[in-house]
Amino acid sequence: xxxxxxxxxxxxxxxxxxxxxxxxxxxxxxxxxxxxxxxxxxxxxxxxxxxxxxxxxxxxxxxxxxxxxx
Amino acid sequence: xxxxxxxxxxxxxxxxxxxxxxxxxxxxxxxxxxxxxxxxxxxxxxxxxxxxxxxxxxxxxxxxxxxxxxxxxxxxxxxxxxxxxxxxxxxxxxxxxxxxxxxxxxxxxxxxxxxxxxxxxxxxxxxxxxxxxxxxxxxxxxxxxxxxxxxxxxxxxxxxxxxxxxxxxxxxxxxxxxxxxxxxxxxxxxxxxxxxxxxxxxxxxxxxxxxxxxxxxxxxxxxxxxxxxxxxxxxxxxxxxxxxxxxxxxxxxxxxxxxxxxxxxxxxxxxxxxxxxxxxxxxxxxxxxxxxxxxxxxxxxxxxxxxxxxxxxxxxxxxxxxxxxxxxxxxxxxxxxxxxxxxxxxxxxxxxxxxxxxxxxxxxxxxxxxxxxxxxxxxxxxxxxxxxxxxxxxxxxxxxxxxxxxxxxxxxxxxxxxxxxxxxxxxxxxxxxxxxxxxxxxxxxxxxxxxxxxxxxxxxxxxxxxxxxxx
Numbered sequence: 001x002x003x004x005x006x007x008x009x010x011x012x013x014x015x016x017x018x019x020x021x022x023x024x025x026x027x028x029x030x031x032x033x034x035x036x037x038x039x040x041x042x043x044x045x046x047x048x049x050x051x052x053x054x055x056x057x058x059x060x061x062x063x064x065x066x067x068x069x070x
Numbered sequence: 071x072x073x074x075x076x077x078x079x080x081x082x083x084x085x086x087x088x089x090x091x092x093x094x095x096x097x098x099x100x101x102x103x104x105x106x107x108x109x110x111x112x113x114x115x116x117x118x119x120x121x122x123x124x125x126x127x128x129x130x131x132x133x134x135x136x137x138x139x140x141x142x143x144x145x146x147x148x149x150x151x152x153x154x155x156x157x158x159x160x161x162x163x164x165x166x167x168x169x170x171x172x173x174x175x176x177x178x179x180x181x182x183x184x185x186x187x188x189x190x191x192x193x194x195x196x197x198x199x200x201x202x203x204x205x206x207x208x209x210x211x212x213x214x215x216x217x218x219x220x221x222x223x224x225x226x227x228x229x230x231x232x233x234x235x236x237x238x239x240x241x242x243x244x245x246x247x248x249x250x251x252x253x254x255x256x257x258x259x260x261x262x263x264x265x266x267x268x269x270x271x272x273x274x275x276x277x278x279x280x281x282x283x284x285x286x287x288x289x290x291x292x293x294x295x296x297x298x299x300x301x302x303x304x305x306x307x308x309x310x311x312x313x314x315x316x317x318x319x320x321x322x323x324x325x326x327x328x329x330x331x332x333x334x335x336x337x338x339x340x341x342x343x344x345x346x347x348x349x350x351x352x353x354x355x356x357x358x359x360x361x362x363x364x365x366x367x368x369x370x371x372x373x374x375x376x377x378x379x380x381x382x383x384x385x386x387x388x389x390x391x392x393x394x395x396x397x398x399x400x401x402x403x404x405x406x407x408x409x410x411x412x413x414x415x416x417x418x419x420x421x422x423x424x425x426x427x428x429x430x431x432x433x434x435x436x437x438x439x440x441x442x443x444x445x446x447x448x449x450x451x452x453x454x455x456x457x458x459x460x461x462x463x464x465x466x467x468x469x470x471x472x473x474x475x476x477x478x479x480x481x482x483x484x485x486x487x488x489x490x491x492x493x494x495x496x497x498x499x500x501x502x503x504x505x506x507x508x509x510x511x512x513x514x515x516x517x518x519x520x521x522x523x524x525x526x527x528x529x530x531x532x533x534x535x536x537x538x539x540x541x
Contacts (some may be wrong), residue, residue: 051429
């Protein structure tokens with residue numbers, strides 16, 4: 001894809017805007033985000049990360065009591 | 071029979087009377103419209119009713135009944151719902167100025183299924199802005215009132231729906247639950263509400279808040295009515311890829327099975343959040359009732375709830391902020407401060423942390439189910455850790471105090487949005503302030519039937535649902 005086709009390669013990296021760049025975020029919200037991200041890293045560091053996007057739904061199906069359904 | 075008397079019946083019973091020709095759909099629909107336009111307006115629970123359309127539909131149902139034709143188990147039954155379920159050509163404002171003119175061009179799958187079952191759609195009920203809040207506050211539309219005491223919150227985000235069902239002016243209703251928004255208002259208003267397993271009920275055409283965590287389910291005056299509505303709305307939907315192809319059980323058919331021998335788990339240790347002593351006393355008393363019915367109470371060490379709650383908040387914040395990004399850029403001034411306080415953090419969380427939180431759901435679910443449900447059939451907790459707050463004392467804008475209140479109210483209910491497990495809230499009596507208390511029962515995946523069975527047994531034994539706030 002050429003730059004004209006819109007892959008962004010003609011832009012210097014520092015010019016790619018943050019998805020939330022023009023959204024006002026309070027200090028309290030930033031603190032909440034930082035605390036949650038820190039906690040999430042603690043909670044996910046040792047857990048196996050299932051990379052299948054359907055894993056959660058399949059886990060619910062598999063864990064249901066009784067005969068498995070298809 | 072007076073209009074007021076008509077509205078005292080549970081949905082299951084009034085639907086049977088309509089079917090038997092003992093009462094017409096028009097009589098019932100007129101009674102519901104009149105009550106919603108009076109008591110419902112007093113509670114600030116009603117956005118808009120379609121009286122003419124509902125009465126025309128009721129007349130059509132009566133004609134069909136006279137000809138021996140029935141649309142389904144809800145034939146001629148009038149119901150009003152939360153203002154976030156889309157009906158093509160009708161406004162769906164979702165409790166916000168931002169969508170005050172929004173007219174969808176599709177109809178929610180759950181409304182289509184209720185239509186096919188014969189229900190009559192009366193109109194739209196107030197809710198928390200964008201379904202984002204557990205107290206029920208909404209400065210834009212006004213906060214609906216708790217029918218047991220108008221000074222207290224009705225719970226949210228399904229605030230208007232819960233208030234109308236509790237006030238005996240709406241037989242049952244649809245709610246959504248991303249972090250307790252069915253179970254919380256059910257608990258605050260003294261009715262039952264069930265959040266089904268993730269994938270059990272389609273979310274197509276329901277306003278999205280957080281697509282990984284959103285659930286749709288019913289609120290009603292009895293577990294029997296929940297069973298009736300859940301059976302109608304559950305099941306696979308090609309328009310919602312997360313829905314299960316699993317067959318929908320006959321929930322009502324197993325309601326009366328005894329609960330003797332069921333193993334009900336209760337935490338043997340302290341939770342991270344302290345539970346109010348009066349709430350705990352009520353919860354303990356509800357366990358004694360279940361024990362007297364033959365259930366085995368099993369005390370076990372539960373995993374901490376905090377990790378589930380932290381990861382759920384992170385996922386919800388990011389997904390909600392993604393959906394709201396355009397409006398946060400262009401219409402920020404139209405949001406409630408309480409909504410903004412819970413949308414902004416999602417704009418400052420890394421995609422890597424979001425993906426990691428999503429990806430550990432399956433392993434954490436497997437660990438929870440294997441460590442908890444190998445010893446028990448269902449789990450018992452309070453629904454809310456504290457007595458229901460007053461509207462004025464909890465109306466703290468978007469302050470940190472409000473965020474902390476919502477987090478605490480959600481302590482017991484939010485883990486099961488993250489884990490996707492089915493959970494029901496059932497009233498267990500009243501506290502000293504005259505407001506209801508409730509227990510939450512959590513089941514194994516897709517085992518809503520056991521939750522409804524235990525809820526039904528408890529209601530029958532205690533008679534807790536037999537009187538309303540205006541009796």
